[in-house]
Amino acid sequence: MKTADWSIVKEASGPFVAGVFAFLLIQCGAVVMNLLRFAALGGSGVEQALRVMAFRTPQFVVYALPISVLFGVSLGINRMARENEITVLRLAGLPLRRIAVPLALAAALVGVLSFLLSETVTPRMNQRAAEEEYRLLFKVRPVAVRADVFFTAGPYKFYIGDMRRTDKSGDPDKAVFVLYRVMVYEMRPGAFPVLITANSARAEGTKWTLYQGVRRELDQRGFTTNELQFPKYEFDVDRSAGTLWSVAQSSEEMTARDLKRAITAAEQTGRANDVRSWQVDYYLKFALPFAGVALALVCFPLAVRFGRSGSFAGMIIGLGAFFVYMQSYLLCKELGERFAPPLAAAWIPNIALLILGLVLIRVEE
Structure with a gap:
């Protein structure tokens, strides 16, 4: 990488890290508050709810890493555009598509890290969290088992x-x-x-x-x-x-290999439709970590275009991209669980946003 590439990645890294911590605070806070309500009803202590939060944290990190990429790009590039640093790079002969390369590579590395975490630490920690939640809820009321x-x-x-x-x-x-x-x-x-x-x-x-x-x-x-x-x-x-x-x-408590074995076992008995949601979850284990690449390419040209509108514009771009991705993710997941091909349902949000990002970069150039 050239010095300019490192500078671009460094500029986006600060908002990216802040986005990860903000996402974790929101998710962990929601889990703790919900479990504390049940803990009070069942006479349990705060300690058990905090253990569940700790065990769930790796899963939240898996989600936070690709999602936070969009905030890193939208806020970091927004500042560079506002300070005319992007203009300087373009005057030096770097087209926008070349400036976007280090961001896409960094997002891909974040995706690899997210995937490795989801295949190693996360399944075991999710299983521990499920056990703690079960003990907590069983004290309160008859529960509907998963x-x-x-x-x-x-x-x-x-x-x-x-x-x-x-x-x-x-x-x-x-x-x-x-x-x-x-x-x-x-x-x-x-x-x-x-x-x-x-x-x-x-x-x-x-x-x-x-x-x-x-x-x-x-x-x-x-x-x-x-x-x-x-x-x-x-x-x-x-x-x-x-x-x-x-x-x-559940699918979150298994690695991709274990989940594939479970799906194959169901298919061999003619009950594939009963685990259709697991088929979607299997492909999402690969698609979700790399959503950050598509989100980075969408946010990059928008952050350049609205750079002079201030940091507020960068935040709006990030939130807007997050909203669009989540809605498309939920819609495609639901369609995949009902009738759409699971592979297509998992990857369509990534592919659609990737194409949109490339088109926006081309238009901005």
């Missing part, structure tokens, strides 16, 4: 499409749950597992009862060799349904 989760208990692996707690006991070991869209994988050494699917089930303690289901045995190639339909099927697991919740994993 949908679309996989977990393991002894020789069994479970997928639960939806799961509701029906009792009013404060003891997780005595909890009673009604389950829907259940898949059970009975593991066998050196062979494919026995696949058990059921429309509904009841879990009371360690006893599980499945209703209106099918049991399938597979050969070494994965083809069905024996298929049995049953009205009722009972079995025991080595832990209660209440404690299974604490080890169940």
Whole structure:
């Protein structure tokens, strides 16, 4: 990089760091206030709510890094344009598209850091946070347990499409749950597992009862060799349904590799539609960290154009870009969970903003 490139990146780094801390303060504050309300109802202390906040912080950082790029670019470049530094660079022979290169590269590096964090620290910390939240909420009221989760208990692996707690006991070991869209994988050494699917089930303690289901045995190639339909099927697991919740994993608590394995397992049993949201989440694990590149290219020409309007204009540009991205992100995620291709749903916001940014740079030149 040339000296000018480092100067451009340095100018954007200050607002970027401030944006990260501001995002973390807002997110952590919201989590703590919400949990403190439940803590007061359940007689728990502040310490437990603070632990949840600490465990959730890595996930907030994953979100904050790409989002804060837009504030770094909009405020940093806005100041450079206001002080005529961008004009000097252009008079020196650097076109706008060349000035934008170090910003795009820096945003890409931030994306790599965000992705690595989401694949290493974040899944484990999210699992710890979920366990703490569960202990806290269980003391207050019967809770609706998370949908679309996989977990393991002894020789069994479970997928639960939806799961509701029906009792009013404060003891997780005595909890009673009604389950829907259940898949059970009975593991066998050196062979494919026995696949058990059921429309509904009841879990009371360690006893599980499945209703209106099918049991399938597979050969070494994965083809069905024996298929049995049953009205009722009972079995025991080595832990209660209440404690299974604490080890169940949502998509945020799994790495991309683990999530892909879970999706593949569901597809092999013909239940791909039940985990469509997980397919979108899988591709978002790659798309979201690199959203900062597209946001940087959108904010850059706008910050140059409105540089003389002051820092307020830079803040408005950042907030506007954030609003547009979040709305497109939520819309595409919803469409992907319903009928749109999950890969396209995850990447369309990035691609659309990237194209928009390149067009704006071209127009500004």
